[in-house]
Amino acid sequence: MADCSDKIGMKEQCENHAKCMEMIQAVLDGSASSEEIEHFKSNLEVCKPCIEGYELEKTIKESLKTKVEKVCCPQATINLLKLKVGIALLILVSTIVEIKIIQLIILS
Amino acid sequence: MVNGMEEFEEEELINTKPKYSQEEQYRVFDKEFMPHIDAMYNFAYRLTNDEDDANDLLQDTYMKAYRFINSFQEGTNAKAWLFRILKNSFINDYRKKSKEPSKVDYQEVETVYNSTEDAEYESTSDLRIEAVQDMIGDEVAMALNSLPVDFRTVIILCDIEGFTYEEMAKILDIPIGTVRSRLHRARNLLKEKLRSYAKSMGYKELR
Numbered sequence: 331m332a333d334c335s336d337k338i339g340m341k342e343q344c345e346n347h348a349k350c351m352e353m354i355q356a357v358l359d360g361s362a363s364s365e366e367i368e369h370f371k372s373n374l375e376v377c378k379p380c381i382e383g384y385e386l387e388k389t390i391k392e393s394l395k396t397k398v399e400k401v402c403c404p405q406a407t408i409n410l411l412k413l414k415v416g417i418a419l420l421i422l423v424s425t426i427v428e429i430k431i432i433q434l435i436i437l438s
Numbered sequence: 439m440v441n442g443m444e445e446f447e448e449e450e451l452i453n454t455k456p457k458y459s460q461e462e463q464y465r466v467f468d469k470e471f472m473p474h475i476d477a478m479y480n481f482a483y484r485l486t487n488d489e490d491d492a493n494d495l496l497q498d499t500y501m502k503a504y505r506f507i508n509s510f511q512e513g514t515n516a517k518a519w520l521f522r523i524l525k526n527s528f529i530n531d532y533r534k535k536s537k538e539p540s541k542v543d544y545q546e547v548e549t550v551y552n553s554t555e556d557a558e559y560e561s562t563s564d565l566r567i568e569a570v571q572d573m574i575g576d577e578v579a580m581a582l583n584s585l586p587v588d589f590r591t592v593i594i595l596c597d598i599e600g601f602t603y604e605e606m607a608k609i610l611d612i613p614i615g616t617v618r619s620r621l622h623r624a625r626n627l628l629k630e631k632l633r634s635y636a637k638s639m640g641y642k643e644l645r
Contacts, residue, residue: 418501
């Protein structure tokens with residue numbers, strides 16, 4: 331795991347920034363391990379590029395979630411789908427009934 | 439990924455012995471699958487960038503889900519199961535005819551972006567938060583739509599649909615580590631697109 335901590339003061343450069351950003355994204359996505367979360371918390375206090383990266387990633391993620399329009403399925407498509415499933419069910423049931431009738435005829 | 443699809447088709451979408459009666463099939467379809475139809479349509483639309491193709495892809499997916507309903511375990515993650523079928527149907531049936539400008543396979547895309555990741559980061563790190571905050575939905579959507587479909591897919595699944603890495607790994611048939619690295623590259627690329635839009639909007643580029 332990337333080590334960006336610096337006990338002396340705020341770091342202006344992050345030597346493992348790509349790794350840190352991957353970890354920061356995992357934290358924002360809710361898929362980071364507890365070890366990564368701990369590292370992330372300590373890093374945010376000392377590493378300027380990571381703090382800025384975190385803020386930017388968070389903003390972009392929120393923009394994608396809230397600003398990008400979610401297109402809804404047209405009602406006509408929903409109706410057509412239900413009709414297709416209904417017809418498929420009807421065909422299945424009628425086929426079963428036909429088979430039963432044929433079996434009865436053969437047996438009799 | 440085509441291999442993954444074949445494996446999925448053959449091993450997981452097999453019509454196992456009937457576990458649902460006809461009435462139960464209809465009930466499971468209605469209660470478990472239909473509530474996700476808007477999210478599924480949205481995913482189909484974002485993949486194909488075309489309303490007619492999205493409609494066809496959605497219907498194909500739902501009919502396939504109905505046909506193989508016996509391989510679905512009621513109470514498990516129906517949304518992830520449906521998304522996986524849709525993604526595989528898209529790869530097999532729609533990707534070739536899609537209006538998507540960038541039709542490249544995962545390996546090719548990842549090789550290219552692996553080699554340019556460092557340079558790419560340097561060029562995207564000066565995107566300003568305020569510029570992103572001021573963008574309207576259409577601008578963010580355009581940046582998203584301009585990504586190659588493989589990168590667009592991971593961002594849609596994660597940021598718009600809220601799937602976990604574990605769920606995404608199952609939907610995409612890839613290890614969790616690959617989900618993480620692909621998301622990271624996809625986001626770098628998205629930042630580059632957003633930076634271009636910010637520049638065209640006249641925002642100052644540097645912090």
